[in-house]
Amino acid sequence: MAVVGVHVRTRINVVARANAYSANEIVRIFYEVVSDVGLNVTELAENQPTIETGLRAWLAMRKLEAAYLEVFDPVTQVVRCRTDLNIVYTSEINERHRTDINRVKTATSSLGRYPGCKYRVVVSLADGAPDVGGWDTTTLGSVDHLAQRDVGDVIDTAAVQSRMYVPSDARARVDGRLLAVERAEQEAEEMAKRVRLIQEVQTREAEFMDPDSRSAVRAVHRSLIRLFSDLGPPSASLPRGAEVTQRRGGGGRR
Structure with a gap:
C-alpha cells in the first residue's frame, strides 16, 4: 500500500516547518540580544534575508552546528559578550514549535550595555556545508576571558532543538x-x-x-x-569602564 509514502511526506513537512521556525527564532533571539545590550538593530534587519537564507539551507542539510551573536570592541577587537545557540537535530513524531522567550529575555537583560561596540552573526558548520551568498569565512573571537553561563533549552521543535549559552563579562564588570x-x-x-x-x-x-x-x-x-x-590623599576613583555599538559586516561563517 502507499501508506508509507504518506508518512514520509508528512515527516518531510514536519521537518521543513521545524527548520523554517528554528531559523526565524534564532534571528528573533539575536534581535533580543542586540536590543538589550543597547545596540542598533538596523543592520541586523538589513542583513536578515541573507542570514535566514543561510540558516534555513544549513538546517535543512543538518550542517548547522551553532549560531552566534558576537558583540565586540571595534578598536581592540575584544569580544565583550556573545550569545551561543547550539543546535541538536532530532527525529521526533509529535510536531511542536516552542521558544522559551522569557528565559531568553531574562538572560539577555543581564548582559549589560555596550555602547560603542559592534556586532556580527557567525555560524559553525559541519563538513560538507554548501556556500551561501552573502556569507564569508571567518573565525570566532576568543571568549576565554569571559564567564560562560548556561541559559538552557530555548528552541524546541520535532526536528531541531537549541540550547543557549552566554559568555559575558557583565558579572566581572559589576x-x-x-x-x-x-x-x-x-x-x-x-x-x-x-x-x-x-x-x-x-x-x-x-x-x-x-x-x-x-x-x-x-x-x-x-x-x-x-x-x-x-x-597622601586616598584614591576613590572607580575603574575605567569599557565603553563599548553595531556590527562588523553581515554574516560570517566559521
Missing part, C-alpha cells in the same frame, strides 16, 4: 565596580578617622594651660600632620 565602591568607602572612612584624630589632638592642646605642655602637644600635632601628608 564585581569590579562593587569592589571599587567598597575601596572608596573604606578609604573615605580612613580619612574621616584621620580628621577626627587631628581634631582630638587640637582639642587636647587647648585644654593644657602649661606653656611647655602645650608646646609638646603642638609638636605631636605637627608630626601627625606630616605623617598624613606623606601618606
Whole structure:
C-alpha cells in the first residue's frame, strides 16, 4: 500500500516547518540580544534575508552546528559578550514549535550595555556545508576571558532543538565596580578617622594651660600632620569602564 509514502511526506513537512521556525527564532533571539545590550538593530534587519537564507539551507542539510551573536570592541577587537545557540537535530513524531522567550529575555537583560561596540552573526558548520551568498569565512573571537553561563533549552521543535549559552563579562564588570565602591568607602572612612584624630589632638592642646605642655602637644600635632601628608590623599576613583555599538559586516561563517 502507499501508506508509507504518506508518512514520509508528512515527516518531510514536519521537518521543513521545524527548520523554517528554528531559523526565524534564532534571528528573533539575536534581535533580543542586540536590543538589550543597547545596540542598533538596523543592520541586523538589513542583513536578515541573507542570514535566514543561510540558516534555513544549513538546517535543512543538518550542517548547522551553532549560531552566534558576537558583540565586540571595534578598536581592540575584544569580544565583550556573545550569545551561543547550539543546535541538536532530532527525529521526533509529535510536531511542536516552542521558544522559551522569557528565559531568553531574562538572560539577555543581564548582559549589560555596550555602547560603542559592534556586532556580527557567525555560524559553525559541519563538513560538507554548501556556500551561501552573502556569507564569508571567518573565525570566532576568543571568549576565554569571559564567564560562560548556561541559559538552557530555548528552541524546541520535532526536528531541531537549541540550547543557549552566554559568555559575558557583565558579572566581572559589576564585581569590579562593587569592589571599587567598597575601596572608596573604606578609604573615605580612613580619612574621616584621620580628621577626627587631628581634631582630638587640637582639642587636647587647648585644654593644657602649661606653656611647655602645650608646646609638646603642638609638636605631636605637627608630626601627625606630616605623617598624613606623606601618606597622601586616598584614591576613590572607580575603574575605567569599557565603553563599548553595531556590527562588523553581515554574516560570517566559521
